[in-house]
Amino acid sequence: MAEVRFQQVGKTYPPRRGGSGGTAAGTGPVEVLRQLDLCIQDGEFLVLVGPSGCGKSTLLRLLAGLESPSSGEIFVADRPVSRLRPAQRDVAMVFQSYALYPHLSVADNIGFGLRRSHPRSPLQQLQDSLHRNSRQLPEGLRVPSAREERVERRIAEVAATLELEALLQRLPKELSGGQKQRVALGRAIARQPAVFLMDEPLSNLDAKLRTGTRAQIVELQRRLGTTTLYVTHDQVEAMTMGHRIAVLNGGHLQQLGTPLELYQWPSNLFVAQFIGSPPMNLLPVQVCAPGQLLVGGQRFLLEGPLEAVSASRVGQTLTGGLRPEHLKLSPATNRNLAAEVSHVEALGNEQLLTCRLLEGSHLLLVRASPDQAVSVGQSVHLAVDPAGWRLFDRAGEALALPPAPKERSAVQLPVLG
Numbered sequence: 001m002a003e004v005r006f007q008q009v010g011k012t013y014p015p016r017r018g019g020s021g022g023t024a025a026g027t028g029p030v031e032v033l034r035q036l037d038l039c040i041q042d043g044e045f046l047v048l049v050g051p052s053g054c055g056k057s058t059l060l061r062l063l064a065g066l067e068s069p070s071s072g073e074i075f076v077a078d079r080p081v082s083r084l085r086p087a088q089r090d091v092a093m094v095f096q097s098y099a100l101y102p103h104l105s106v107a108d109n110i111g112f113g114l115r116r117s118h119p120r121s122p123l124q125q126l127q128d129s130l131h132r133n134s135r136q137l138p139e140g141l142r143v144p145s146a147r148e149e150r151v152e153r154r155i156a157e158v159a160a161t162l163e164l165e166a167l168l169q170r171l172p173k174e175l176s177g178g179q180k181q182r183v184a185l186g187r188a189i190a191r192q193p194a195v196f197l198m199d200e201p202l203s204n205l206d207a208k209l210r211t212g213t214r215a216q217i218v219e220l221q222r223r224l225g226t227t228t229l230y231v232t233h234d235q236v237e238a239m240t241m242g243h244r245i246a247v248l249n250g251g252h253l254q255q256l257g258t259p260l261e262l263y264q265w266p267s268n269l270f271v272a273q274f275i276g277s278p279p280m281n282l283l284p285v286q287v288c289a290p291g292q293l294l295v296g297g298q299r300f301l302l303e304g305p306l307e308a309v310s311a312s313r314v315g316q317t318l319t320g321g322l323r324p325e326h327l328k329l330s331p332a333t334n335r336n337l338a339a340e341v342s343h344v345e346a347l348g349n350e351q352l353l354t355c356r357l358l359e360g361s362h363l364l365l366v367r368a369s370p371d372q373a374v375s376v377g378q379s380v381h382l383a384v385d386p387a388g389w390r391l392f393d394r395a396g397e398a399l400a401l402p403p404a405p406k407e408r409s410a411v412q413l414p415v416l417g
Contacts, residue, residue, distance in 0.1 A: 002077035002090070002194035002227055004040040004063065009033055009072035011058055011251075032058050034251040035072065043225045045218070047232060047242030049274070054248040056231045060197045063229065064093045076194060092188035093197040096204065098180045100172040100187075107155050107168040110186040114151045158186045161220070178209045185217070189224070196221070196228040202237065210234075214241060235277040239263070247271050263323075269396040272321050278352065278365045280390070281327070285320035287313040293320060293389065296359040298335065303386035305401045310391070313399070319392040324352070324365040326388025329372060329380050336381040339364065341374055355380060 011033040033055045040046045048056045061067040063074055065086030074082050081089045092113070100109050124147070131145035159165045162182045172180055181201060188196055201217075202210045218241050221228050232238055238245050239259045247254040247262065247270075255267040266272035272280040288294040290311040291302045302310055330336055342363070343354035351368040366382060368374060391399045 003042045003075075004195055004227055004229070005075040006036050006038040006059070006063075007073045007075065009036045009038075009059075009062065009074060010070045011055070011062060011067065012070045032251055033062075033069075036251070036253055038246060038253060038256070040227055040229060043227055045221050045228045045230065045241065045243045047230045047238045047245045048248060049232060049235075049238045049245060050248035050254075051274070052233075055251045056248055057199055059248075060093065060199050060229060060231055063089075063195070064091055064197055065089050090194040091197055092191050092193040092195070093199065094184050094188050094201045096200040098172075098184045098204075100180060100183060102172050105169050105171060106164060106175070106183050107152075107159070109172070109183055110158055110164075110190050111151050111155045113187060113191045114154060120147075154190055158190045161189070162186050162216075177205050178213055181205065181213055182216075185220070189220070194227065196226050198228065198230045200231055200233065203233070210237075217241070235275070238275075245275070247274060249274075265398070265401070266321075266390065267398050269319065269321075269392050272390065272392070272398075276323065278324055280321045280323055281364045283320045283322070283360075283362055283364075284317060285389075285391070286317050287315065289314060295320070295337070296357075298337070300335065300384050300389075301386040302389050304389075306389060306391055306399060308402050309399050313391075318394075318399075319396070321390035321392065322364070322384065322388050324367045326385040327364060327366045328383045328385070329353075329366070329368055329374070330383035332381045333383075336383050337364075339380055339382055341376055341378045341380055344374055344376060346370065353380075355382065 010031070013030040013032060015028055016030060032053075036055075036059070038059075048059060050056050058067065062069050063076075063081075065081070065084065069082055072082075073080050076089060076091070101112065104112065127143060127145050130143035131148045134142045155168070156165075159168055162185060164179070164182055164186060167175065167179060167183075172183070175183065181204075184201070198217075202213055205213060214237060230237075230241060232241075242259065244257060245259055245262050246256045249270050255262055255271045262271060262275045266275060266280070269282070272282070283295055285300075286294040287310050288299060291307040292310075293300045293302055327337075332338070338358045339355035340358065341353055342356050345352040345354075347370075349370060351370055351372065351374065353366040353368050353374060355364050355366055356362070357364065364382065374380070393399060
């Protein structure tokens with residue numbers, strides 16, 4: 001296990017080529033990562049999310065040694081690795097495409113890295129090969145190899161962990177997608193690396209298989225305690241798998257925190273719209289008084305930590321954010337938002353309603369219970385949870401929360417002599 005640290009890491013690619021004659025497009029160098037600072041704690045499961053092209057997979061490739069950083073340094077357990085060969089970095093990568101060797105059995109795919117982890121003389125290679133080829137012969141005719149016996153024991157341990165014992169002699173073409181993914185995981189686990197790198201390993205699986213494999217990876221990482229970087233586009237994977245989530249956009253780290261922190265208190269509008277499915281609703285609001293917001297011509301109360309912050313923002317126009325669960329269908333009152341239902345998605349355990357406000361025509365997504373009778377075109381009124389508001393300034397940054405109050409120290413009574 002090891003801590004991983006990216007220190008002022010940048011990655012720039014040469015200008016993209018295009019147009020007639022294959023000349024440079026004139027856009028200049030492509031900067032994928034921009035002076036990134038990120039620390040992954042020892043034994044942590046960190047999930048990297050962000051839109052396509054934001055630098056997630058590039059970050060993994062830099063750590064694996066498949067790319068070299070243009071600036072900065074990468075540390076694994078306080079050891080700089082940017083100039084080391086991939087084999088010297090003690091990391092193992094699980095690819096989206098599995099990358100299994102089609103001519104090797106499951107057992108040989110799992111043991112591939114083990115057999116190449118240390119150099120062997122031609123004589124040792126011959127002895128190992130004879131040992132593998134004589135495994136089916138009677139005991140007296142087998143060629144012994146202590147190294148191969150250790151590899152075989154390790155393959156058996158990994159196969160038992162991933163429930164692959166019955167598949168060890170099969171070729172990859174004889175496996176399902178989920179089985180191939182487990183073999184790819186097994187190959188990474190067998191080496192017992194300091195760091196696991198996983199680049200969208202579940203994207204090729206169907207929804208049901210993805211759910212089961214997701215739980216298996218989380219349990220495996222918890223049991224092994226290996227530092228893990230996991231790249232995904234899937235919101236559910238990001239929210240349910242990682243100890244922390246790092247959100248990237250345009251080569252910059254937008255926010256780093258626990259799934260709950262990112263969902264409840266996004267640092268800016270990008271994170272508010274990217275984290276959560278469906279994303280946060282956004283509305284133009286005006287702070288009309290301390291603890292009060294004006295939406296259209298209606299006033300709404302503001303509760304929670306932002307109530308104190310709003311006192312210094314009276315008269316300012318901000319962007320207000322509301323998660324779909326912070327809006328409820330309710331009877332018509334002067335404190336509710338009048339709207340019309342434009343779309344209904346029945347999801348079994350809930351309904352997801354798309355409502356268009358009558359004033360301003362803004363679209364809002366609302367979570368409703370499955371037993372509420374709602375139809376397209378119906379007029380509804382939406383009540384707002386006063387503690388659900390999140391506020392963002394004109395630059396799209398979340399308003400800073402007031403510092404948490406310090407705990408009072410215990411009163412020291414004088415000692416009476």
